[in-house]
Amino acid sequence: xxxxxxxxxxxxxxxxxxxxxxxxxxxxxxxxxxxFVSHAPCGIPYAIEFDFPSDELMxxxxxxxxxxxxxxxHMNARVIEAKDGYVVVEENGEVKEYEWDKLxxxxxxxxxxxPVEGVDLENVFTVDLPPDADRIRExxxxxxxxxxVGAGYVGVxxxxxxxxxxxxxxxxxxxxxxxxxxxxxxxxxxxxEMEQKVDLRLGEKIVAIEGxxxxxxxxxxxxxxxxxxxxxxxxxxxxxxxxxxxxxELGESGAIKVNGRMETSVENVYAAGDVAEAKHLVTGKxxxxxxxxxxxxxxxxxxxxxxxxxxxxxxxxxxxxxxxxELQIGRTGLTEREAKQEGFEVKSAFIxxxxxxxxYPGAKKTYLKVVKDVKTNRILGAxxxxxxxxxxxxxxxxxxxQAQFTTRDLFFLDLVYAxxxxxIWDPVIVSARVLKF
Amino acid sequence: xxxxxxxxxxxxxxxxxxxxxxxxxxxxxxxxxxxFVSHAPCGIPYAIEFDFPSDELMxxxxxxxxxxxxxxxHMNARVIEAKDGYVVVEENGEVKEYEWDKLxxxxxxxxxxxPVEGVDLENVFTVDLPPDADRIRExxxxxxxxxxVGAGYVGVxxxxxxxxxxxxxxxxxxxxxxxxxxxxxxxxxxxxEMEQKVDLRLGEKIVAIEGxxxxxxxxxxxxxxxxxxxxxxxxxxxxxxxxxxxxxELGESGAIKVNGRMETSVENVYAAGDVAEAKHLVTGKxxxxxxxxxxxxxxxxxxxxxxxxxxxxxxxxxxxxxxxxELQIGRTGLTEREAKQEGFEVKSAFIxxxxxxxxYPGAKKTYLKVVKDVKTNRILGAxxxxxxxxxxxxxxxxxxxQAQFTTRDLFFLDLVYAxxxxxIWDPVIVSARVLKF
Numbered sequence: 087x088x089x090x091x092x093x094x095x096x097x098x099x100x101x102x103x104x105x106x107x108x109x110x111x112x113x114x115x116x117x118x119x120x121x122f123v124s125h126a127p128c129g130i131p132y133a134i135e136f137d138f139p140s141d142e143l144m145x146x147x148x149x150x151x152x153x154x155x156x157x158x159x160h161m162n163a164r165v166i167e168a169k170d171g172y173v174v175v176e177e178n179g180e181v182k183e184y185e186w187d188k189l190x191x192x193x194x195x196x197x198x199x200x201p202v203e204g205v206d207l208e209n210v211f212t213v214d215l216p217p218d219a220d221r222i223r224e225x226x227x228x229x230x231x232x233x234x235v236g237a238g239y240v241g242v243x244x245x246x247x248x249x250x251x252x253x254x255x256x257x258x259x260x261x262x263x264x265x266x267x268x269x270x271x272x273x274x275x276x277x278x279e280m281e282q283k284v285d286l287r288l289g290e291k292i293v294a295i296e297g298x299x300x301x302x303x304x305x306x307x308x309x310x311x312x313x314x315x316x317x318x319x320x321x322x323x324x325x326x327x328x329x330x331x332x333x334x335e336l337g338e339s340g341a342i343k344v345n346g347r348m349e350t351s352v353e354n355v356y357a358a359g360d361v362a363e364a365k366h367l368v369t370g371k372x373x374x375x376x377x378x379x380x381x382x383x384x385x386x387x388x389x390x391x392x393x394x395x396x397x398x399x400x401x402x403x404x405x406x407x408x409x410x411x412e413l414q415i416g417r418t419g420l421t422e423r424e425a426k427q428e429g430f431e432v433k434s435a436f437i438x439x440x441x442x443x444x445x446y447p448g449a450k451k452t453y454l455k456v457v458k459d460v461k462t463n464r465i466l467g468a469x470x471x472x473x474x475x476x477x478x479x480x481x482x483x484x485x486x487x488q489a490q491f492t493t494r495d496l497f498f499l500d501l502v503y504a505x506x507x508x509x510i511w512d513p514v515i516v517s518a519r520v521l522k523f
Numbered sequence: 524x525x526x527x528x529x530x531x532x533x534x535x536x537x538x539x540x541x542x543x544x545x546x547x548x549x550x551x552x553x554x555x556x557x558x559f560v561s562h563a564p565c566g567i568p569y570a571i572e573f574d575f576p577s578d579e580l581m582x583x584x585x586x587x588x589x590x591x592x593x594x595x596x597h598m599n600a601r602v603i604e605a606k607d608g609y610v611v612v613e614e615n616g617e618v619k620e621y622e623w624d625k626l627x628x629x630x631x632x633x634x635x636x637x638p639v640e641g642v643d644l645e646n647v648f649t650v651d652l653p654p655d656a657d658r659i660r661e662x663x664x665x666x667x668x669x670x671x672v673g674a675g676y677v678g679v680x681x682x683x684x685x686x687x688x689x690x691x692x693x694x695x696x697x698x699x700x701x702x703x704x705x706x707x708x709x710x711x712x713x714x715x716e717m718e719q720k721v722d723l724r725l726g727e728k729i730v731a732i733e734g735x736x737x738x739x740x741x742x743x744x745x746x747x748x749x750x751x752x753x754x755x756x757x758x759x760x761x762x763x764x765x766x767x768x769x770x771x772e773l774g775e776s777g778a779i780k781v782n783g784r785m786e787t788s789v790e791n792v793y794a795a796g797d798v799a800e801a802k803h804l805v806t807g808k809x810x811x812x813x814x815x816x817x818x819x820x821x822x823x824x825x826x827x828x829x830x831x832x833x834x835x836x837x838x839x840x841x842x843x844x845x846x847x848x849e850l851q852i853g854r855t856g857l858t859e860r861e862a863k864q865e866g867f868e869v870k871s872a873f874i875x876x877x878x879x880x881x882x883y884p885g886a887k888k889t890y891l892k893v894v895k896d897v898k899t900n901r902i903l904g905a906x907x908x909x910x911x912x913x914x915x916x917x918x919x920x921x922x923x924x925q926a927q928f929t930t931r932d933l934f935f936l937d938l939v940y941a942x943x944x945x946x947i948w949d950p951v952i953v954s955a956r957v958l959k960f
Contacts, residue, residue, distance in 0.1 A: 096947070129882055129942050142882045145947070367937075378947050379940045400935050407939035416939055445566055445579045477944045478915035482922055484937055489926030498837050500804075500921055502844035502853055503816045505566050507914045510533070510582070510815050 087112045089392060090173055090186035092165045092328060094118030095125060096378055097359020097385035098192030099146070102157045104389025112393070114157050115184060117175055119164040122216045123148050128378055131240070133219035134226060135247035140216035168328040188354045188392050191334070191342065192385065193325035195360040195376045200235075200320055204295030210316040213240050222317070229314035230254060233304045235292050236319035237264035239408045242276070244317050245284050246410050255284040256311045258304065262289045265408075269421045271436045271455050272469045279413040285311075322376060324361045337363040339374035346398035348388035356392055358384035365401030367488060368419050368466055369428050375404050405484040412473050416480030419467030419487040422457045431460040435520040439513035441475050446505040450474050456483070456517040463492040463523055475508070482514050494523035524549045526829060527610055527623035529602045529765060531555030532562060533815055534796020534822035535629030536583070539594045541826025549830070551594050552621060554612055556601040559653045560585050565815055568680035570656035571663065572687050577653035605765040625791045625829050628771070628779065629822065630762040632797040632813045637672075637757055641732030647753040650677050659754070666751035667691060670741045672729050673756035674701035676845045679713070681754050682721050683847050692721040693748045695741065699726045702845075706858045708873045708892050709906045716850040722748075759813065761798045774800045776811035783835035785825035793829055795821035802838030804925060805856050805903055806865050812841050842921040849910050853917030856904030856924040859894045868897040872957040876950035878912050883942040887911050893920070893954040900929040900960055912945070919951050931960035 089105055091098045094116050102116050116123070124145040133140055151157040163177035172185045197212035199205055209225050211218060226232070232248045234241050237259035248255045257280065259266070263273035264280055280286045287306065294305040295316055304311045324341040326334075335351035337343040342357040344350055346365070350357050360376035362384055380402050387399040407416040425432045434457045442449035452472025459466050468483035470476045486496055497518035503510055511519075526542055528535045531553050539553050553560070559581055566580040588594045600614035609622045634649035636642050646662050648655060663669070669685045671678050674696035685692045694717065696703070700710035701717055717723045724743065731742045732753055741748045761778040763771075772788035774780040779787055779794040783802070787794050797813035799821055817839050824836040844853040862869045871894045879886035889909030896903050905920035907913045923933055934955035940947055948956075 126880070126942075126947070128940075129880065132883055132942050136884055138882060145881070377940065379949070379952075380937065382947060383935065402937045405937045405939050407941045407944055409941070409943055414944075418937070418939075443563070443566065444582070445563075445575060446569055447573055475914070477912070477939045478918055480939050481915055481919050484939070485919055485922035485926065485928075488932075488936060489922065489928070491922075491926070495925075498820065499925060500817065500840045500842045500855070502842050502855075502914045502917050502921070503565075503814065504844045504846070505563075505569050506846055507844055507851075510563070510819060512816070515816075 087187050088185055089114045089188045089190070090184055091116045091190040091192055092168070092173065093192035093194055093359065094123035094159065094161070095192060095194050095359060097381045098190065099124045099151060100382050100385030101190050101192065101358055101389035101392065102151065103155050104386055105393045106155050106157055108390065108393035108395065110156065115160065116157055117160045117163040117165050117173070119162070120215050120217070121161050123151060123159065123161065125216050126378065127214060130213045130216070130219045131243035131247045134222055134244070135250050137223060140219040143216045143219065165328060168331050170332070189356065190388055190392065191329050191355065191357040191361055192359045193328060193361045195322040195324050197318065198321045198323050199318055200292065202292055202294060204297065204301065205318065207295055207297050208300040209314065210295055210301050210318065212318045213244065225315050226251065226253070231256070231312045232315045232317065233258065233311050233313040234317045234319060235304070236321065237286070238266065238319060238321065239406070240319035242280070242408055242410050244319060245280065249283040250411070256287065257284050258287045258290050258292055258306055260289070260291050264288070265415065267421065268415070268417060268469055269423060269455050272415065272453065272471050275453055275471045276410060276413065276415055279410055283411060324374065324376070326361060329357065329361070337372045337374065339363055339372070341374040343372060346400065347391045347396070348384055348399060349391070356388045358388040364399065367401045367403050375402060377406065403484055403487045405480060407477055407480055413471060414473065414476035415471045416476045417467070417469040418480055418484040419465065420457060421467055421469065422455070425457050425466045430466060432457050432466065433460050433521060435517050437513060437517055437520060439516065440509060441472065442507065443505045443509050452476065452479070452513060454479065454513050454517050456521060458493050458521045463494065465491055465493065465496055479514055492523060493518045493521045497523055524624050525622055526551045526625045526627070527621055528553045528627040528629055529605070529610065530629035530631055530796065531560035531596065531598070532629060532631050532796060534818045535627065536561045536588060537819050537822030538627050538629065538795055538826035538829065539588065540592050541823055542830045543592050543594055545827065545830035545832065547593065552597065553594055554597045554600040554602050554610070556599070557652050557654070558598050560588060560596065560598065562653050563815065564651060567650045567653070567656045568677070568684045571659055571681065572684035574660060577656040580653045580656065602765060605768050607769065626793065627825055627829065628766050628792065628794040628798055629796045630765060630798045632759040632761050634755065635758045635760050636755055637729065639729055639731060641734065641738065642755065644732055644734050645737040646751065647732055647738050647755065649755045650681065662752050663688065663690070668749040669693070669752045669754065670695065670748050670750040671754045671756060672741070673758065674723070675703065675756060675758065676843070677756035679717070679845055679847050681756060682717065686720040687848070693724065694721050695724045695727050695729055695743055697726070697728050701725070702852065704858065705852070705854060705906055706860060706892050709852065709890065709908050712890055712908045713847065713850065713852055716847055720848060761811065761813070763798060766794065766798070774809045774811065776800055776809070778811040780809060783837065784828045784833070785821055785836060786828070793825045795825040801836065804838045804840050810841070812839060814843065840921055840924045842917060844914055844917055850908060851910065851913035852908045853913045854904070854906040855917055855921040856902065857894060858904055858906065859892070862894050862903045867903060869894050869903065870897050870958060872954050874950060874954055874957060876953060877946060878909065879944065880942045880946050889913065889916070889950060891916065891950050891954050893958060895930050895958045900931065902928055902930065902933055916951055929960060930955045930958045934960055
């Protein structure tokens, strides 16, 4: 059996490893366009903040895959065409064809670049592959003024990185809040935190990027900002070109539609990772939320099934976390806005709590927004912000939502308690009381 | 309606508050033997460690209950007899009778004192009510050598407190490991950590406590230890005397048997808090694991039902957490030993992991022991030790166990990930992979 995997990121390499483990005699080829495999774009902001070279972002070195796992790994090999039964690859200046019996599309996602004048000037960057980290680090050395366009996760994390390194940072966001995929109560807490460290411009739209050769300023519909370095972080799009060549069906999100076995609409063609949709377990609908943990698991599932096994990826609940300096921010399930858009009749609670019992030193603030379905009392989503234990509470909600728990189930969760860790009535439990059951 | 509640701890006061909220015209009397209500024995080790007075341990001051909630609170009022329809109370030097239509026994648990010579010497303490904290703090001022008998939670937490305050601490434990209710792999990690700060004597039995008036030394079957202060932490027993007077049935554990409504075997007599059993959701059997969060919830449930409502306390999974200096230790569900005793055919995994991705600064070690039922693949229990995120992972397992999740469900949990928080493959997910599904 000849397996071809396009893309050597997390999803692709996990699948390749799995297939080789289950079918040691199969020929498994991976074509990766860059010189990195098993890479982690989510680490790029931290390569900037802590100033380490991009090759540290790789989880495993290429040798591991080649020598230990017997994968036929082609680096700097770009698949320029995908056809029924073969792919056309550009590698080492040559164009070659490779046949496949089973194909996995794991081409990931790429940053969107808005059609604005000046985006191709020197020192205008996006966050995509590990080498971007090195280019940005290099450019950051002489940059005093940094403008970040977009206050989603990448924008927020980059704003932390550059402000931690002493740059004068301006963040420009079109929406009227940072982290536009959060409800306003939580976004408001993020706004206050960000404004202490950066110049946050909300409801402002970029019009042009200007400069001779190198960027000098960013022009918006409301002002002009000096910029020695610009980071475009306005979102990502799935890399579906090859899938489209094969006639693979895309979902409403624009990413590849797959079933639980990670099969696409075309026989023997699978998709996994940031290029693929997944089922949202709250709505039952396919969504596109490209994140590393589900990307890895999709790769695992695709690998097992491509190797003749049978395993289903059940779906996701959209669990996410980020931080801006000391403030941690997490979410899982649906926001109130999303739940209403999905047609749920919702009730929500917003609570402020301390992270420890009153007498234990060092308690910090935390904020929870929790949304329930009025008809069933089922927890639809939760957002958590605060200065510690945000990952913990977001995960508690994530598991509870995955278990389809109601507010009553939530109230009766048997969670950890000891004075150094939490209050006796954990804020999660309190939110269940507030939401009633 | 006349409600009498015996015991003003967490369970009793939660019930009293609930009844008054639902039935504002009912007469709700609480009799509390001490001068503290809503107190937290779990805070006593920290009152020692951080040296603050015991009244800070109260969650709410008595006035809150009396003035805001209209509870007829009797402090320093000991119920010396409970009879069908009335209780006999000793208060202010007088003995009085009070009638009840509904009675809640919330008398809690008290430390066991082993029948050893010298336990009544000066400076020999147990950890029970808040005033103990003040007495121990006072005695600790002049104490150089502290001996702690028992290395359960209280023993471990007191060992932290005294060693943090610069005392020379000896901990004597009969079992061959600290935290005897953990499996040996995790206990071994605790042992190593404790031995860096205290003299830990395992498999050693106390024989006598000696001294003129004041304690001077502790004698065991294997040695003798100088002691200016001795702390007995060998476990607790439920305070069931009044329940027994009423003919209330006790469970196998010796604590009061209750149903999900917190009703005892005697009509109109309820029990809640540390004196009552609860159903273990893994085994379906009644167990006695007296801890504050379930005690509070039992009080809530008893209060609602006593006030004419109908709500069931579903049970517990035995979630617990503690720490010794930097090492955090949590558990939920059954240990491997317990699962085998319960007749499960088990498979377990013990894994060591880092708490963050490899390139993010400050990753720490964490250790997981996870137990599954071989027949159903259901997660039966988990124990977590480590230097951060132990509460988070213990809670993830707690919710997963409460949801009766299998290893496959666990593998597909959609948990938070970002480089500052966790590795991409969270150790919880890794444990599911190791346990197979």
